[in-house]
Amino acid sequence: MAGLRKMKKYNWKDSNMALFGSDLERQVKKASALGEPAWKEAGTKPGLQIWRIVKFQVTEWPKEDYGKFFNGDSYIILNTYTEGGSADLKYDVHFWIGSESSQDEYGTAAYKTVELDTFLDDKAVQHREVQGFESELFRSYFKSLVTMEGGAETGFRHVEPTKYKTRLLQVFGKGANLTIREVPLNKKSLNSDDVFILDAGTTVWQFNGNNASPFEKARSMEFLQNIEGERAGHAKGEVVDEHSISEAHQFYSYLADEDEEGADEVDIGGEKKLFSVCDASGKTEFKELKTGGITKEDLGSDDVFLFDSCEQIFVWIGKNASPAEKRNGMTYAHNHCMKTNRPFLPIHVVKEGRNYASLDIALSA
The missing domain is CATH 3.40.20.10 (Severin)
Structure with missing residues (x-):
């Protein structure tokens, strides 16, 4: 959305x-x-x-x-x-x-x-x-989906618990489709709608927000148990509930009061746009064709098209597109994203003749 x-x-x-x-x-x-x-x-x-x-x-x-x-x-x-x-x-x-x-x-x-x-x-x-x-x-x-700070060399397995870097993880998502990501180690990262895992090496806490879903709680418990298993008994898990935990609890002693820095709110709304990558003139050109009301009939076989749905970028490779047009689709999509306030959008390169449900849904929305 x-x-x-x-x-x-x-x-x-x-x-x-x-x-x-x-x-x-x-x-x-x-x-x-x-x-x-x-x-x-x-x-x-x-x-x-x-x-x-x-x-x-x-x-x-x-x-x-x-x-x-x-x-x-x-x-x-x-x-x-x-x-x-x-x-x-x-x-x-x-x-x-x-x-x-x-x-x-x-x-x-x-x-x-x-x-x-x-x-x-x-x-x-x-x-x-x-x-x-x-x-x-x-x-x-x-x-x-678990995302952690640092690089793979920092490790999250086979680390001595006493030397482990304390991390706060947020467990969130709809239904059974959940994400686990590392968030800043401070109190303002917490909310009542999700579950949080505070991994301090020898002790791992599961903090259940008041409104957290059963899926979030169950997946968090499984994740916590996996950590215990990976550390061969050197880590102990503990579950705490938001409504019953006091500010004096050891859980809060690991959390600072600072807010996250370096995150800006970006409005990803706007109108859907269609662009073409065409070299019929003798040089490869990238130009805007249409705004709003875009359908699959607008995607021809002779060129490469870029469809910006505001939430995702689709590169359509027409079966008769020239070699130059075909090989530059991802590059043009990347460059297009870099010129917007949405450089993070997913990009999908779809060849004509290959059904891709997400493109059909985006076109019909």
Whole structure:
């Protein structure tokens, strides 16, 4: 739903993507993809696969940590699946950008995502995901989405509890679709509608807000028990309820009074817009075509189109679009986002002939 959203100041906003989509990039991409060790087993069978970018390299992310991401890192996520009893494999490939991920990591994740699609013979739908503004499709892959401060080197497993950095986690969401994210370690982060987990290493508290849902409470308890198990009995869990806990409780001693800094409210409302990427004139041009009242009939086969729904960006690749138009779709979407007050929007690259429910819903809304 459009409206005011909290947006942190992302370090990756001015990332240089000049090479992304260039002739040189396309020429080396297939050879590079075939030589990338990480893609050896990529997309060979249905399921989820996740890699983290480490110093320009694609490294496998442990399966036990699927759904857990650090804001200082960038990741590539591949979902392989089948439909309607067919044996044909289909793919969605996402790159996820942590709010503190470096420009190098962001650029490498973007490049390697396109490379993976090339390795999969251009059969994947490509997606860009930004921390805190992930698409519903991305969230659907995980029982809960956990985001933590720092990079993977800081760790959240196999750490001595007495040396553990105290963290406050918020558990929130609708129904069973929940997110767990790290929030500032202060009292003003708390509210009555959600559950919070205060992880102090040797003791882990579950704070149940007065209006928290049963799903939030149950998932928090499961998460708390997982922490206890990972620390081999060196951490003890305790549940406290907002209505019965006093200000003198040890739980509050870990929380400061300061409010969060660096977060601005951004209005993501506005009118839907349609743009085209066309090189019929001899040079590739990006121009606005239409505002409001956009339907699927506006998406032709001869060009690449960018549909800004205000909440998501869709890049439509027409089947007869030129090679230059096709390879620049993500770049134009990225650059378009950077010129708006909504650089965090999810981006989806959809090829004509491939049904994509989110695009149909956005067009009909």
